[in-house]
Amino acid sequence: MERLRRKSQYIFLLLANAYWLFPWRSPIYQGPFKKICFPGLNCYSCPAATMSCPLGAFQNFMATLRPGVQTMQIHPGAYVLGSLGLIGSVAGRMPCGWICPFGLLQKWLFALPVPKLSFWRPLRRGPYAFLIIFVILLPLLVVDSSGYGSVWFCKYVCPAGTLEAGLPLLCLDQGLRRAAGWLFAYKFILLILLLIWCTFTSRPFCRAICPIGAIYGLFNKVSWLQLHFHPDRCVQCRACLSICPSDISFYNGLDDMNSATCIRCLRCFSVCPSNAVSLEFGPVRQHVSKAVNT
Amino acid sequence: MKRYLPLFTTIAFIALLVLGIRSGEVPVVWHKAITICLSCIGIG
Numbered sequence A: 001m002e003r004l005r006r007k008s009q010y011i012f013l014l015l016a017n018a019y020w021l022f023p024w025r026s027p028i029y030q031g032p033f034k035k036i037c038f039p040g041l042n043c044y045s046c047p048a049a050t051m052s053c054p055l056g057a058f059q060n061f062m063a064t065l066r067p068g069v070q071t072m073q074i075h076p077g078a079y080v081l082g083s084l085g086l087i088g089s090v091a092g093r094m095p096c097g098w099i100c101p102f103g104l105l106q107k108w109l110f111a112l113p114v115p116k117l118s119f120w121r122p123l124r125r126g127p128y129a130f131l132i133i134f135v136i137l138l139p140l141l142v143v144d145s146s147g148y149g150s151v152w153f154c155k156y157v158c159p160a161g162t163l164e165a166g167l168p169l170l171c172l173d174q175g176l177r178r179a180a181g182w183l184f185a186y187k188f189i190l191l192i193l194l195l196i197w198c199t200f201t202s203r204p205f206c207r208a209i210c211p212i213g214a215i216y217g218l219f220n221k222v223s224w225l226q227l228h229f230h231p232d233r234c235v236q237c238r239a240c241l242s243i244c245p246s247d248i249s250f251y252n253g254l255d256d257m258n259s260a261t262c263i264r265c266l267r268c269f270s271v272c273p274s275n276a277v278s279l280e281f282g283p284v285r286q287h288v289s290k291a292v293n294t
Numbered sequence B: 001m002k003r004y005l006p007l008f009t010t011i012a013f014i015a016l017l018v019l020g021i022r023s024g025e026v027p028v029v030w031h032k033a034i035t036i037c038l039s040c041i042g043i044g
Helices: A004-016 A056-065 A066-072 A078-091 A094-098 A101-110 A121-141 A150-157 A159-172 A174-179 A183-200 A204-208 A211-217 A238-245 A267-271 B002-022 B024-032
Strands: A227-230 A277-281 A285-290
Touching: A004 A094, A004 A101, A056 A066, A056 A078, A056 A121, A056 A150, A056 A211, A056 B024, A078 A094, A078 A238, A078 A277, A078 B002, A094 A101, A101 A159, A101 A183, A101 A204, A101 A267, A121 A150, A150 A183, A150 A267, A150 B024, A159 A183, A174 A238, A183 A204, A238 A267, A267 A277
Parallel strands: none
Antiparallel strands: A227 A277, A277 A285
């Protein structure tokens, strides 16, 4: 299962960043695949990006909603929400664990041999705060004289934009290098701090910041894919907790295993020696045992 | 009824997706995605 997940993460990393003609042709891909929202965090201004970032696209819809109302061209971002909701309703937060390139980067950094720190649990509310404030309210409410808002999360928070788009484009374009000022410096420092945090703590961006994860997380309890814990089979070995990237402690009843923080990596399902974790998929509750899947 | 909640949720979001496509949101997404977002890269 873990090998399959690793393959999936690498395949989607390559699929999402498959345009390697940027040094010779257009600085970013401009083809038809950019109409599709990538189901993870991958900046669409990255020179190699082949698909759209759902977060950037949705913020743009929020930022232009008020002028749209005046001209009766109302676009509330139904396409983006529909795309994310469709995936979320089937798999919950599974794209975070199986697809997202930024999740993969966090996994690599956490594998570095440095002392590890536990995640401060109140920060679990962070993704919802960023979603509501930076992705919805600020782009919608803080507008210029023409009525247009700004993409606040992309502009002031998103580390993927700095890493995947800002740094490569500044390397490629002298004009952009000259234009970089305090905002880029601030975002660069923010990126460095986050990358350092990722070496000490497991997936801090997913758990404390990511608004896409917050949206997917809302579906964890109602998605087709459900995890089930069977306490009668549990031998209290804590293998599930030790391997969980989100530190979800379901074996002792402290957390719900389908809570919004679960990124559905399914490592607990793979590692459990007593088959105390099982999977269900679909409205027709078909039980999937570990023996069938490994 | 609760048993079919995942199915209803999926249908609802497929409907939302279709609504977005029919209302012309796809070209808007594409247009934004094919130009360099200066805010995203920390310039604008």
